[in-house]
Amino acid sequence: MTEKIGGKVIKFGNNVNTDVIIPGRYLVSIDPLELAKHAFEPLGLEVQKRLWASQVVVGGSNFGCGSAREQAASSLIGAGIKAVIAKSFSRVFFRNCINTGLPAVECPEAAEAALDGGELWLDLDAGIADVQGKNYRFAAFPESLKQLLDAGGLIPYIAKYVLPQQRAAKG
Amino acid sequence: MGKTFAEKVLARAAGVTEATPGKVLDVFPDLYMSPMASWRCIRTMEKLGTDQIYDVDRIAMVMDHIAPAQTTKTADDQRVCREYAARKGIKKFYDVNAGIAHLVLSEEGHIRPGMVVIGSDSHTTIYGSLGAFGTGVGFSELTAAWVTGKIWMKVPQSLKVVIEGPLARGSSSKDVMLKLIGELSADGATYMSVEFHGSYIEGLSVSDRMTLCNLAMELGAKNGFVRPDEITRSYLAGRGVAPDQYGELHPDSDAVYVKSVTIDGRSLAPQIACPHTVDNVKPIEQVVGTKVNQVFIGSCANAKYEDLVEAAQILKGRKVASGVRLLVSPASKEIVARIVKDGTFSILLEAGALITNPGCSACAGDGGVMADGEVTLSTANRNFQGRMGSYKAEIYLGSPAVAAATAIKGVIADPREFIK
Numbered sequence: 001m002t003e004k005i006g007g008k009v010i011k012f013g014n015n016v017n018t019d020v021i022i023p024g025r026y027l028v029s030i031d032p033l034e035l036a037k038h039a040f041e042p043l044g045l046e047v048q049k050r051l052w053a054s055q056v057v058v059g060g061s062n063f064g065c066g067s068a069r070e071q072a073a074s075s076l077i078g079a080g081i082k083a084v085i086a087k088s089f090s091r092v093f094f095r096n097c098i099n100t101g102l103p104a105v106e107c108p109e110a111a112e113a114a115l116d117g118g119e120l121w122l123d124l125d126a127g128i129a130d131v132q133g134k135n136y137r138f139a140a141f142p143e144s145l146k147q148l149l150d151a152g153g154l155i156p157y158i159a160k161y162v163l164p165q166q167r168a169a170k171g
Numbered sequence: 172m173g174k175t176f177a178e179k180v181l182a183r184a185a186g187v188t189e190a191t192p193g194k195v196l197d198v199f200p201d202l203y204m205s206p207m208a209s210w211r212c213i214r215t216m217e218k219l220g221t222d223q224i225y226d227v228d229r230i231a232m233v234m235d236h237i238a239p240a241q242t243t244k245t246a247d248d249q250r251v252c253r254e255y256a257a258r259k260g261i262k263k264f265y266d267v268n269a270g271i272a273h274l275v276l277s278e279e280g281h282i283r284p285g286m287v288v289i290g291s292d293s294h295t296t297i298y299g300s301l302g303a304f305g306t307g308v309g310f311s312e313l314t315a316a317w318v319t320g321k322i323w324m325k326v327p328q329s330l331k332v333v334i335e336g337p338l339a340r341g342s343s344s345k346d347v348m349l350k351l352i353g354e355l356s357a358d359g360a361t362y363m364s365v366e367f368h369g370s371y372i373e374g375l376s377v378s379d380r381m382t383l384c385n386l387a388m389e390l391g392a393k394n395g396f397v398r399p400d401e402i403t404r405s406y407l408a409g410r411g412v413a414p415d416q417y418g419e420l421h422p423d424s425d426a427v428y429v430k431s432v433t434i435d436g437r438s439l440a441p442q443i444a445c446p447h448t449v450d451n452v453k454p455i456e457q458v459v460g461t462k463v464n465q466v467f468i469g470s471c472a473n474a475k476y477e478d479l480v481e482a483a484q485i486l487k488g489r490k491v492a493s494g495v496r497l498l499v500s501p502a503s504k505e506i507v508a509r510i511v512k513d514g515t516f517s518i519l520l521e522a523g524a525l526i527t528n529p530g531c532s533a534c535a536g537d538g539g540v541m542a543d544g545e546v547t548l549s550t551a552n553r554n555f556q557g558r559m560g561s562y563k564a565e566i567y568l569g570s571p572a573v574a575a576a577t578a579i580k581g582v583i584a585d586p587r588e589f590i591k
Contacts, residue, residue: 015357015448019555024536028244030211042557062358065391066555068293070211070309090391091362092293096309144195144323154311159219162319166223 004130005082005103006121007055009114010047014060018072018093021064027071032078039075050117051079058114059086064093073100083122085129087111098145101153105129107138124149173423175329176396177364180304180420184287185324192328197321202229202281203313204290206272206531207236210248212291213255215314224259225320231263231281232256233272237537238530240267270503270529273297273385273471277377278505280410283417284399289313289322294471294552296388300380301406302399302419304364307388327393329364329422331431336371338436341587343481344379345473345550345570347371348386349442351434353452361391363429366422371436372397377406378477385472386552389449398422441586444568447556455573458583464545466491466578467559468571469500469527470534473550476506478571483510483518485575485589491523492581498539499524500532522578533559548577 019042026038040047051057057076063086064072073096076084084097087108097104103124110129113136114120121130127140141149151157182190184198205212209232216222224230232252240246249267256264269275273294276282284302288295291313298305308322316322334347352359365387372380375397384395397403399419407417441455468474468482479501491497499519501507507529510516519526533539534551540560541547547559547566554566569577572586579589 015450017448017553017555019553019558023557027208028242028248030214042562062361062391065357066293066553068291068295068307068309070291070311073309088358088361090358091393092307092309095312099309099311099315142195154315155215155219158315158318163219163221 004121004123007082007119008053009056009058009116009118009120010050010054011058011114011116012060012063015062015065016059017066018064018069019066021072022069022075024067027069030071030074032074034078035071035075036078039079055080055082056120057081057084058111058120059084060111061087063089065090068092070096070100073097073102077102085111085114085120085122098148099154101149101156103149105138107136110136110138172427173425175364175426175428176366176420176422177304177327177329177394179422180285180287181324181326183285183420190326192326194326195323196326198287198324199321200229200289200316201286202231202288203316204231204233204272204276204288204292204295205310205313206292207234207238207249207252208291208310209252211310212314212317213251215311216317219318221318224317227259227261230261230317231276232261233265233269233275234267235270235272236531236535238267238528268504268528270501270506271471271531274475274503274506277301278410278503280407280412283407283412284403284419285417289316293388294385296392296395297381297385297471299384299387299395300377300397302397302403304394304396306394325362327362327364328429329366329426330360331428332365332367333369333431333433334367334371334436335369335433336436338371339439341572341585341590342436342439342441343570343572344382346439346442347434347436348383349444349452349568350439351432352386352389352444352450353442355390355432357389357448357450358391360387363392364394364396365390365392366396369433374402376477377402378475381475382472389552441570441573443573443583444554446554446565446567449552449554449568455583455585458567459585461567461583462546463495463548463577463581463583465496465498465539465541465547466574467498467533467539467547467549467551468574469498469532470551471502472552473571474500474502474506476509478550479506479510479515479519482571482575483515485572485586486522486579487518489522489579491578495578495581497522497524497578498527498533500527501529503529536560548574548583550574
């Protein structure tokens with residue numbers, strides 16, 4: 001994964017919870033495209049329109065707090081979001097992002113510098129966030145998480161690497 | 172150097188001698204809990220094209236978030252779970268009549284000291300009330316554990332919370348936690364293991380311990396923990412679980428904590444979390460008089476037997492204010508049986524409460540939703556925008572005693588007025 005990912009930014013504040021990212025009433029679906037229609041619905045249609053036209057979600061501290069719903073991550077993927085970058089994440093949301101194949105990067109400086117409607121590009125291997133031409137460093141993902149992201153998430157990873165091994169071991 | 176509970180329990184579940192904070196381990200949980208969302212795991216298994224399960228006896232499914240089904244889609248999701256459980260021989264399957272997963276699994280004796288439990292529900296932290304390590308994960312991770320038996324976990328640092336008691340009149344474990352969340356904020360313990368210590372914990376009921384560990388989640392915690400003692404052992408014995416069926420783990424007295432905070436419960440007033448975040452906490456005198464349309468006594472935080480009795484003591488012989496809806500959703504089937512037997516059910520009913528079937532109920536938006544501009548005082552653990560119906564409605568959080576006093580007055584009310 002050497003190419004940069006990113007694009008247009010939509011920026012949020014601190015403590016954005018997963019009930020706001022995807023309200024509980026829509027959890028009857030696990031289809032990212034269907035979920036994306038309702039992502040950030042509590043904040044109104046204007047915010048949703050900007051989300052759908054963005055590629056990077058920028059959050060403040062404790063982004064994704066609250067419910068463990070995995071659809072908070074997959075609804076963003078369905079909305080065309082390529083990466084989430086924040087000052088800090090709630091632990092379950094961070095795990096859900098990696099497990100659904102959505103890079104979640106903790107970089108307080110870049111999250112602070114990012115402008116709503118501006119551009120942000122990430123080089124995940126080098127650990128560099130490019131915010132309007134200015135570079136910020138972050139800790140690159142450990143190898144194990146990189147493998148999950150490269151496979152497109154935990155389930156594709158298991159299908160590709162773990163199950164074939166189990167089948168081979170069974171002979 | 173001494174070890175914390177998290178360091179000990181994760182080392183044991185990973186089969187390693189040392190689990191220092193920050194280290195990433197392959198942990199083998201003892202139990203994988205999934206609520207009604209189990210259908211998502213089953214669909215994921217189908218997508219993976221595998222039928223292989225690491226250990227079917229470690230799977231627990233409880234049909235709790237929407238119960239009974241409201242739509243044909245939900246009915247179908249539940250049918251998928253029911254049929255899968257029967258086909259795979261999943262013995263820890265509990266249907267729509269059972270109640271909230273966390274209570275049901277505790278009551279059934281499936282949660283024991285020293286266990287590691289993962290659940291696709293954030294309030295899985297509640298299992299620390301019985302000396303277990305419980306933490307929330309997404310459904311993909313839960314499914315992966317079904318197949319591989321393991322999950323990666325970073326060993327957390329630990330936060331020591333010392334609570335001094337006994338509590339002041341009119342305050343409860345809920346008020347202790349709201350005070351703590353208000354002081355530390357919603358990410359005050361992000362990624363940390365929260366251990367509860369102090370004189371208040373000695374002799375504290377399992378019900379109150381559940382409230383503490385449940386609400387630790389709202390500090391961002393990975394898990395909550397109360398050291399198992401005679402109260403824990405006696406609760407388990409009552410559930411048919413003998414001491415040789417579990418291995419208690421206690422933190423060392425010289426364990427290293429990232430920090431220690433103290434809450435003095437002896438002077439604590441009832442606390443309220445105001446819209447729309449759980450850490451927007453105020454002492455009750457600042458919000459007394461706020462008009463409500465609905466009061467909800469429910470959720471895994473505060474709809475246990477003791478919570479319903481606490482509310483009933485205030486509601487006894489009184490009536491819910493005109494125009495106010497009081498919804499009571501007992502947390503489990505067992506709790507319903509107990510309140511029916513001891514008369515608490517009748518007290519609540521006569522006061523004007525609408526008593527629903529056991530389950531997550533209004534806390535999960537399953538009934539009890541609000542119209543635009545309405546206000547609910549809830550005993551649940553979350554007050555996020557849109558969680559109970561309209562995005563233009565508001566949720567305040569408080570204790571069962573506050574809920575009862577508020578239902579009587581029709582405005583947020585101080586329970587001390589009703590407690591002699």
